[in-house]
Amino acid sequence: MTRVRVHTYMPPGHVRTPAYLRGKTGVIERALGPFPNPETLAYGLPGARTDLYRVRFTMAEVWGDMAETPTDTLDAEIFGHWLERLD
């Protein structure tokens, strides 16, 4: 599966990627297809159709030593412009 890292961008406006996942590495679980970009819809602007992916992370990756069950996984739906492809 394709490995990706979530960008560490921290802009002051409306974004749809939670901070606790930024900088974390996961795998593409599936491509969900294009959806209108909520980050521009939020400002009353048209939402360009933007690829959305379901990305799977391990709890160890997300929470480090605080993870109670490190091998459990967490899925998050993240737009492509937040993802850096690693391989």
Next chain:
Amino acid sequence: MTNTIPPDARRWHDMGGDPAGPVPQDQHDFSLWEKRVDALMVIGSSTGHFTVDGLRRVLEDMGPDAFDRLTYYERWIAAINQNLIESGVYTTHDLAVKMAQITARGDTYGTATTPPTTP
């Protein structure tokens, strides 16, 4: 695992992973004005005057103290109002005139549980 994000850049509402207490499970009845706010949200978004994304943007921009000052539906109506002004449905002057009319109806209107009977 690496985390190079400056901690102070995270926005206040983006609280995933923060320590938190139990989720309140108690229910309550909704007053008439709260139901109307809910209806206004459905009507306004289904007719294309705003998106749920636009409502979220305004709620986030209110800042954390809004959650102490305002109730759930007070925050909703503030966000709906901001979006309706931005999309040109009415002006702030229109709103001012309407608010004066509503105020003239009396103090009990906002807590009514049934619609007023029309004469």
